[in-house]
Amino acid sequence: MLKLWRWYQKSLAVHPVKTQVISSGLIWGVGDIAAQTVTHLAAIKKKQLLNSEANKELHINWRRVATTGFYGMSFIGPFGHFWFRLVSKV
Incomplete structure (x- = not known):
């Protein structure tokens, strides 16, 4: 895990915009999958389905x-x- 973190930090230093663009896209995509999962499980729990x-x-x-x-x-x-x-x- 530490090796991955060092690689990410190096990528940020060398290509900051590209690294942040890719990171942001992945985080938003994974976050949406999590949101869909939580919404589905909550609907089942509340018996709204x-x-x-x-x-x-x-x-x-x-x-x-x-x-x-x-x-x-x-x-x-x-x-x-x-x-x-x-x-x-500023």
Whole structure:
């Protein structure tokens, strides 16, 4: 794990924007998968799903994951990089 962290830190030093864009996209995508899972499990717990749907497996909406990941990559990653650079100068 430490080796992975060192590689990530080196990538941030060499290619900061690219690394943050990719990281942001992955984090947003994984976060959306987690959100869909939690929402599904909470609905089952609260019995908001119909009885026939309650036994169904979780189906991840991959289009939503891709959209969310793309948003993280195309907006949040670059914007966050330049925003925090600007804020650190103030």
